[in-house]
Amino acid sequence: MNLIKYAILFIIITLPFYMIHNFNTHRLVQRERLKNQYERVISSAIEDGTYALKTYSKRSFDEERRKHIGIETEEVIEAFLKTYHYGFKAFGDTAKHQFNQYIVAIVIIGYDGYYLYGTKQVADYTGLVSYRPVLSEKKPYIYEDSEYAMKMTLDDFVEVVDMRTWEVEKGNFASIVHKPLGMNEVNFEQIRKRTIITSVEAGLRDAVISHNQWAKQQGMLYEFIVPVAENDPWSRTIDDIGLMVCVQGAPLGYGAFLDFFSFHQSNVLKIQPVKGYEDMADGSFYYCDHRCTHEQTDNLTQVFATKEAAAREGFWPCHYLK
Template sequence: MKWIEWAIVGALIFLPFATVNRNETDMLRRTLLSELQYDAALDAAVDDAARLLVVNASQQQEAQYGSAKRVALNKEEAIATFYRTLDAGFGIADDLVTQGALHRYIPAVVIVGYDGFYVYAEQEWAGADGKAVMKPAWGTKKPYAYSDSAGNSLSFTLDQQVLAYDAASRSWHEGLRQDIRQQTTIPLLQDAALFEQVRRSTIVRAIQDELAYQINRYNEEVSRNGISYTFTFPLISNEDWNNTVDDVGVLAFVQGIPMGTKVYNSYALGGSRFVKRPTIIGARKGSMKVYYRSSCGYTYPAEETFASEQSAARKGYMPLPCPGSAF
């Protein structure tokens, strides 16, 4: 057989594999572009919601407490803005049917307040006709509550303000930790570092526990309405959890949107004042696994995103400096 015949045979053998590889590459590219679009839409939605959270709400009632973090919350304006921006980001601002489908992939939205948090999720109650009504609504405020083995209890806030019950003297005390610690026998109030550690972990755990409960309830509801995807607790980085206890804000996550051969899962946190750090992107630069900040402007195809450089490094990615910087 002449060499040209061998070449033709080889080409015929290779062609199907090349076609499959090209199709898979195109699918991966489209999936990546969709994921970036969804991320941008979700980030914009929580940022806009957080900004409107403290706008057009009466702040006079809170001014007496003297804390910049104790502000009145406009929950209704925040949630309306969240969905309006999200729908626009997904390109369905005028499509009510598709909006309804998209919103089913959002099990809960959390508003982090000064002395408690609220969850916007499916609620059930009896309507005027006595029939059960199920629709998203705000739940009651959940406090950041803590108790120790001696029976002492504390209600934390986003700063050092605390309401404490001293079990030994059966007395209540409210004020800054450093101001009331001499008035009580509560050990936690005597140790500033331990107080801060417990305060933060209590707030995070309270939100986590409530989200887990709401997600379990949501799974029961959507299974009766044809959604087969099982919603799970979002994997949120420790860095972002720490951000939740720094200021009032909005936390939302999306799970289970079909996207190519996989599903889209993500979350976003928007604070009314703090500035979020740029996302860390894990990518391929030739044969190397590299990571860089989203603000660097690189266009290497993203494989994963991380909340911190340490997380990317643990997955085997090497740092790629931003142009003109040392990263």
């Protein structure tokens, strides 16, 4: 009889703890499931935005064989938002607005600068100022000291301005005569990446400040924070154009909120250029790619972004490509 009493007493004591533990476990599972669902939607949107970035990027080379990459930024943002809204089943304006408020920033990492899509104060034609999503102009990656300002890119091409004489020098870093103090070929890559990261971080900070100001006007209690770039893989792989997205504040239930930050590369710069040359034997023009085993550097006439671009200019595939 005493054993039964002790058993009943044990159940009475432990049952509330078991129920609380079971409830907390269920709550965590539900929250994690919703978090994963949100992240899958955002990741899919980033993939589509990155695909658009790669599709609409236009590579070209000028007469001095310098690289130029044009980006259709509005197409990239539209591709991201289309998948983002579809994934959350946000088909009406009200639903789209609800999920748009969680987008703190979309950053397009370009070859010689970045673009930022985020909430900013803008004035309409009547002068009325309000917050709305805005895509910025290109913001360059600039490294400065007391004498020189150096414009960085995603490779070793730089543009240096002497701030005393305003003379400009362009070229690969190794060919530059006048450099900022302490910069050399040993530490250039580290400084280049740090400069790009610092530039993007500054843009993200401004975007978060502006987004928080807008959120307070809307009565939102959530405080958006600046994502820490150093802890993410993109800070170690700044060598190609890509898409960076920061989404925060979506409620996950039980006092938890989504905090998502990711970067995807497009691998546009990894595509090898096509070299056009003149065959001195017959005067014909041919193009080669990186697979060609012969060198045509002496009579190289032009560099193209693609084989199609070379063909449009009247260049034929070389004998090794046929």
